[in-house]
Amino acid sequence: MRSLMLIALLVGSSLVADSSFWGEKRGVAPVNNEAYSVECGSCHFAYQPGLLPERSWVKLMQNLENHFDTDASLEPEDKKKILDYLVKNSAEKFTQYKRSRKINKSISRGETPIAISQTPYFIKEHREIRRDLITQKEVNSISNCTACHTTAHKGIYGERDINIPNYGRWDDD
Ligand code: HEC
Ligand code: HEC
Numbered sequence: 512m513r514s515l516m517l518i519a520l521l522v523g524s525s526l527v528a529d530s531s532f533w534g535e536k537r538g539v540a541p542v543n544n545e546a547y548s549v550e551c552g553s554c555h556f557a558y559q560p561g562l563l564p565e566r567s568w569v570k571l572m573q574n575l576e577n578h579f580d581t582d583a584s585l586e587p588e589d590k591k592k593i594l595d596y597l598v599k600n601s602a603e604k605f606t607q608y609k610r611s612r613k614i615n616k617s618i619s620r621g622e623t624p625i626a627i628s629q630t631p632y633f634i635k636e637h638r639e640i641r642r643d644l645i646t647q648k649e650v651n652s653i654s655n656c657t658a659c660h661t662t663a664h665k666g667i668y669g670e671r672d673i674n675i676p677n678y679g680r681w682d683d684d
Contacts, residue, residue, distance in 0.1 A: 536608045538666040544596045546589055554583070556657045559666050560600035561611040562627045564618060568597035571625040579626075610668060628653050640675070649676035 539561035542548055548557050560568065572594045575583045585593065602615040617632035624630050628637075637653060644650065650658040657663045659681075662672040673681040 537610070538668055539602075539608050539610045540600060540605055541664070541666040544593075546592050547596050550585060550589055550593060551583075554581070555654065556663060558627060558656070560597045561602050561605045561608055561666070562614060563601060563624070563630070564603050564615050565598050565601040566623050567618075567625055568594065568601055570623050572597065608666075610666075626654070641678075644675055644678050647677060 539559045542552075542557050542559055547560075551557050563571075571578075572590065575585060575590070602611040605611040614627070614630050614632045617635075618624060618630055627633055640653075645653050656668075659673055659675045660668050661674050662668075670681055670683060675681060
């Protein structure tokens with residue numbers, strides 16, 4: 512009986528220690544896959560899998576030969592590994608992460624966007640940014656997350672950690 516109680520206590524406390532069990536996380540889960548970081552982080556920031564739903568990643572990975580006007584094709588083995596990682600970590604698998612949930616919820620069932628920047632949630636969050644701040648050479652494209660989000664690599668996109676080149680910190684008020 513005593514040992515059973517001890518086990519119950521241990522199980523209980525390990526759940527408390529894992530904040531993801533109780534607490535909501537604000538951003539998206541950071542990238543933790545070597546092949547993905549290397550292969551999908553060579554031309555641009557390695558976007559976290561939690562930024563798009565599974566069907567988007569599947570569609571994107573089906574057409575790497577013609578990837579946003581470039582060829583990003585991979586060896587079949589790497590492709591399989593990376594697709595597997597993306598699917599297992601896509602937005603709908605991370606309901607405790609607020610941004611994954613919001614992005615996923617914003618996409619209609621019939622839509623399969625292959626760009627985070629084409630999702631309704633993303634568009635809404637970025638609509639107030641002046642065009643010239645995006646087109647300036649230090650940013651160049653709204654897809655260049657790390658130009659403005661100083662903690663993007665950690666999966667943290669909050670207002671406090673935004674610094675737009677030649678503009679500075681973002682204040683929504
Ligand atoms: C050869 C260079 C190259 C490689 C390798 C590459 N990409 Fe891209 N990717 C691009 C370009 C160019 C764009 C368009 C960016 C822009 O519009 O500024 C893009 C855009 C994207 C976008 C849309 C960004 C947005 O606006 O939301 C996603 C998602 C993406 N890539 C995922 C991947 C994944 C996953 C891999 C690995 C399988 C990969 N990319 C490998 C060149 C590359
Ligand atoms: C030109 C600068 C710029 C670029 C590039 C940019 N963002 Fe943003 N982002 C902002 C600003 C400004 C906001 C609005 C913050 C606010 O009002 O709370 C924002 C908001 C967000 C939010 C909502 C954060 C929150 O806590 O409300 C997310 C998520 C986000 N961006 C992700 C991305 C991703 C992913 C990329 C790349 C695909 C990207 N952003 C590219 C400037 C940028």
